[in-house]
Amino acid sequence: MSDLKRVEAAKEKLLTTARTVIVTTALPEEEGGGPDLGFSPFYRDADGHFYIYTSHLSAHVRALLKDAPVKFMLAADESVSQNIWARVRVSFTADVTRITRDDDRFEPMMDTMQDHLGATMGLIRNFTDFHLFKIIPEKGVLVTGFAAAYAVSGPQFTITEHLSNS
Amino acid sequence: MSDLKRVEAAKEKLLTTARTVIVTTALPEEEGGGPDLGFSPFYRDADGHFYIYTSHLSAHVRALLKDAPVKFMLAADESVSQNIWARVRVSFTADVTRITRDDDRFEPMMDTMQDHLGATMGLIRNFTDFHLFKIIPEKGVLVTGFAAAYAVSGPQFTITEHLSNS
Numbered sequence: 001m002s003d004l005k006r007v008e009a010a011k012e013k014l015l016t017t018a019r020t021v022i023v024t025t026a027l028p029e030e031e032g033g034g035p036d037l038g039f040s041p042f043y044r045d046a047d048g049h050f051y052i053y054t055s056h057l058s059a060h061v062r063a064l065l066k067d068a069p070v071k072f073m074l075a076a077d078e079s080v081s082q083n084i085w086a087r088v089r090v091s092f093t094a095d096v097t098r099i100t101r102d103d104d105r106f107e108p109m110m111d112t113m114q115d116h117l118g119a120t121m122g123l124i125r126n127f128t129d130f131h132l133f134k135i136i137p138e139k140g141v142l143v144t145g146f147a148a149a150y151a152v153s154g155p156q157f158t159i160t161e162h163l164s165n166s
Numbered sequence: 167m168s169d170l171k172r173v174e175a176a177k178e179k180l181l182t183t184a185r186t187v188i189v190t191t192a193l194p195e196e197e198g199g200g201p202d203l204g205f206s207p208f209y210r211d212a213d214g215h216f217y218i219y220t221s222h223l224s225a226h227v228r229a230l231l232k233d234a235p236v237k238f239m240l241a242a243d244e245s246v247s248q249n250i251w252a253r254v255r256v257s258f259t260a261d262v263t264r265i266t267r268d269d270d271r272f273e274p275m276m277d278t279m280q281d282h283l284g285a286t287m288g289l290i291r292n293f294t295d296f297h298l299f300k301i302i303p304e305k306g307v308l309v310t311g312f313a314a315a316y317a318v319s320g321p322q323f324t325i326t327e328h329l330s331n332s
Contacts, residue, residue: 018244019244019250020244020250020253022188022203024190024201024202024203025201026192026193026199026200026201027192033192033235034192034235034236034237035190035191035192035201035203035235035236035237036190036237036257037188037190037201037203037237037239037257038257039241039253039255041250041251069199069200069201070200070201071200071201071202071203073203075205077243077244077245078184078185078186078243079243079245079246080245083284083286084185084186084207084283084284085207085283085286085290087186087205089205091202091203091204117250117251118249118250120249120251124251
């Protein structure tokens with residue numbers, strides 16, 4: 001395989017195996033400022049749009065509700081990383097919108113997520129501290145190894161540039 | 167096992183198996199503001215102090231060098247998480263200090279990290295874009311399952327309170 005094919009294969013493997021996304025925000029001043037982070041299980045549709053359903057009991061979710069700046073990351077498990085210094089990962093900014101409970105898309109997406117994410121969705125779908133967010137990736141950085149960092153763009157994480165740093 | 171013994175066991179397993187720590191910062195304005203994050207392999211000493219060696223080519227490391235607010239997280243792999251909604255994880259604030267190359271502790275710690283983190287350390291220990299940081303955990307939240315979030319304190323992540331939210 002050529003290098004680029006190897007990178008594309010590593011990207012596809014990450015996108016098809018990762019089940020949680022790291023969500024990190026900069027908290028508003030009234031929440032103490034500084035960063036906060038958490039994991040969310042996600043559903044990714046055919047257009048590459050991510051959906052997460054997550055509780056405002058976490059500070060980073062309250063920040064999301066207030067349109068705080070946010071960054072996401074998908075990462076390969078440590079156990080499948082041949083070199084722990086080079087976990088395959090992609091971090092990205094995104095357009096984030098909330099889909100409220102009275103939106104026509106809400107219940108169908110709850111059904112879809114229940115199909116993909118298992119029985120827990122059935123338990124929590126009626127918990128009103130949980131909120132549905134749609135995440136459309138914008139720009140990011142894909143890392144597949146040493147000196148293998150790539151600028152990516154859009155929901156398919158299209159590679160646009162080989163970076164000298166990450 | 168009692169519930170608390172189960173939680174302590176989950177914590178010990180996480181602390182003894184995790185090989186990378188998530189580092190997230192709020193970037194200074196001149197870096198564009200907002201959050202940034204990355205993974206670092208770490209060495210954790212007998213006192214529970216973490217050491218990471220990481221490059222300023224990443225924005226979150228440049229933010230660390232400028233004493234930006236920072237939060238850390240250790241997380242169990244997805245593949246060992248029975249329920250993907252409840253990955254075992256601990257997020258924490260910490261006292262972070264830089265150990266510069268002219269510090270007497272620098273070379274011995276490079277040797278120790280090379281022993282623990284493998285051959286890559288031998289390659290990068292002389293790269294001057296990399297910096298050594300000592301991280302002493304202060305306060306955090308340990309999550310071991312649904313409705314199982316605990317306030318933790320100090321380098322041993324001593325459980326101080328069962329939280330009703332995380």
